[in-house]
Structure formats: C-alpha cells, structure tokens
Amino acid sequence: MKEYKVEIPRLGLTKRQEKMQDLLNQNAREGWIVKDIGQNWSSIIFERDKNR
Numbered sequence: 001m002k003e004y005k006v007e008i009p010r011l012g013l014t015k016r017q018e019k020m021q022d023l024l025n026q027n028a029r030e031g032w033i034v035k036d037i038g039q040n041w042s043s044i045i046f047e048r049d050k051n052r
Contacts, residue, residue, distance in 0.1 A: 003050040005032060008043050016041075 032046035
C-alpha cells in the first residue's frame, strides 16, 4: 500500500534552487519519491510504501 504527502514549498526569493534541492533531499532520506511537481514549484506530491 502507498501513502502520499503534498508539500507547498516556502522557498523565498533567494537561493530558491538550493532550498528546493535541500527539501527534495530531506524527503528522499525519509523514503519519499517525487510523483509530481506543480507549475512554478507551487506544490510537490511525494509517494512512499506505507509498510516499510
């Protein structure tokens, strides 16, 4: 079974790419996989196996 998480990134105006990279890497360490990134990085949908 899968579980999903939606995040709305708060990246600010400076170092947006670095902050996005940090956000993605942190979630990857927790076992989340990116399923979709909304237009202009408005939201990110993550997925992972629930029984891990």
